Structures are given as structure tokens and as C-alpha cells.
Amino acid sequence: MKINFQETTKDLAVRIDIHSKFGARDIDVWMLDLIKLQPGSVILDVGCGSGKQCFSYYDFLKGHAAITGGDVSEDLLAQARAENQRRNTNITFEYLDFNKSFPHKQEEFDFVSCCFAIYYAENMSATIGEMYRVTKPGGRLFTTGPMPQNKKLFYDIITEATGLTIPPMPGSSRFSTEIFSTIKAMYSKVDLHIFENPLTFDTVDPYMDYTRASMSEDRKLWGSLFKEKDDFEKIMKQITEVAKKRLDQDGKLVMTKVVGGILATK
Numbered sequence: 001m002k003i004n005f006q007e008t009t010k011d012l013a014v015r016i017d018i019h020s021k022f023g024a025r026d027i028d029v030w031m032l033d034l035i036k037l038q039p040g041s042v043i044l045d046v047g048c049g050s051g052k053q054c055f056s057y058y059d060f061l062k063g064h065a066a067i068t069g070g071d072v073s074e075d076l077l078a079q080a081r082a083e084n085q086r087r088n089t090n091i092t093f094e095y096l097d098f099n100k101s102f103p104h105k106q107e108e109f110d111f112v113s114c115c116f117a118i119y120y121a122e123n124m125s126a127t128i129g130e131m132y133r134v135t136k137p138g139g140r141l142f143t144t145g146p147m148p149q150n151k152k153l154f155y156d157i158i159t160e161a162t163g164l165t166i167p168p169m170p171g172s173s174r175f176s177t178e179i180f181s182t183i184k185a186m187y188s189k190v191d192l193h194i195f196e197n198p199l200t201f202d203t204v205d206p207y208m209d210y211t212r213a214s215m216s217e218d219r220k221l222w223g224s225l226f227k228e229k230d231d232f233e234k235i236m237k238q239i240t241e242v243a244k245k246r247l248d249q250d251g252k253l254v255m256t257k258v259v260g261g262i263l264a265t266k
């Protein structure tokens, strides 16, 4: 499956910022509690983006770990490396395309993670197979992605505003089904954990910032909505009107993120 997707530094940063300002819960706390990292671990974070999870692991283990983050986006890697320098941490950030063989030895890592990225893989068995290959026996994989109920309000508002059918999103349409079953077929112990985080907006502007950051650069995923060049701004205007109407009705907009975390042991 070829998925046309390229995350941009700005859109990812906007969404991370909105989650932290408007969310009731912190996903990093949930994740760290679940994965129980051990000091001295050798860790690979695949699709690391600007390094959010790598820095969270580093802080949790107070630097007692060898952490590598890999991504295809040179922009996001540059941002991660700048933050690595600013914090004076010694995480390795490297180019890694998870659609190709990983440049790592067999059984190199105690822990491999892939947060909000795995569903962009073109050949799921091959990508997960590479994650399995580089994990030590008894080592673990942790991967996160959206569940089908994720961001219901977001999709309801777009449907009401446009009258169009939402195209299937690679995340929510693949994570709890194809991805879970591929991991289950390969690893010995596999559990799916759920994290729910309501984001509450009292005004429309930050909600629309989130909407833009979700729909702008990855426009190709929304191909059936944006057919003409100026459709994007037209649709943003329609979405703003519906969001305003719902805010006036309910006094707030509550968009709940429903995230799955698959934890597997090799």
C-alpha cells in the first residue's frame, strides 16, 4: 500500500502544543507507566519525528540508556538534533525509512517503539518484521495509533460542514485491525491498552488551529475533499461556521483522543 504522507515540522509542533494546552491528560505519563523502561536499555524509536518520545525516555531513565531515534524527515531530524544539543542529551538521531531494511544488526535493541507513525508503512509485515529482527529475544515493541472512535467531534464537524464522506484515515482504519493482528502473529505476548484524552476548547481559534494542522499538509489523505485549488480555505470556512454553532450550543467543544498502545514481547 502506497501512502502519500509527509509530516511537516510546523503541523506536528502545533498539534503537540494543542494536546499539552487543551488535553486533560498527558500521554507521555500514560506511556511511561505502561512500558516500565529499565535503566541501561538499548532503545530504538522509529518515526521519532522531532524526538518527543526519545526525550521522554531519556528524562525518565535520567540518561541511563542508549537511545536512537530514526525518521525519514530531515526537517524533523534537524529539529530533534537541535533539541538534543540544547538539552545536552546524547540521543542519536538518524535517517531511517521504515519501508526499507533497517540499518541495524539483528537483536540489537531491548525496546523498540513507533508512536503515531507505523500506519504509514507500505508493507506492514515487512516493517514489523524489521522491528522484530532488531529486537533482542525477550525484548519489547511498543506502538501507538488512533482507535476507530478517535476524535469523533472532529470528523462529525467536517461531515456536517461539507456533507461529504470522510476518506479512510490510515491510522484509525489500520491500527487496531491490520497492525494489531500482524504484531500478534509475530510476537509471543501482545496486549492492547487504551488511552482517552478529552481536549476541551472554550473558543474556536485553537480548535481551528488543530483542524488546519491535521488537514493542511497531509491534504493528499483528504484528496476527495480538496479537489480544486481553493477548496481548502473554502472548507476551513465551512468548518469554522459549524464549530462556532456547536460552541454556542454547548458552551465548549470537546474532542476526545482515543489512542491504542500495543505492547508486545519477542
Ligand SMILES: C[S@@+](CC[C@H](N)C(=O)[O-])C[C@H]1O[C@@H](n2cnc3c(N)ncnc32)[C@H](O)[C@@H]1O
Residues within 6 Å of the ligand: 005, 006, 007, 012, 046, 047, 048, 049, 050, 051, 052, 053, 070, 071, 072, 073, 076, 096, 097, 098, 099, 114, 115, 116, 117, 120
Ligand atoms: C505524526 S508523526 C509522529 C512523530 C513522533 N513519533 C511523535 O509522536 O511526535 C509521524 C512520523 O512518521 C514519520 N514517517 C512517515 N513515514 C516514514 C517512513 N517511511 N520511515 C520513517 N518515518 C516515517 C514522519 O516523518 C513523522 O515524523
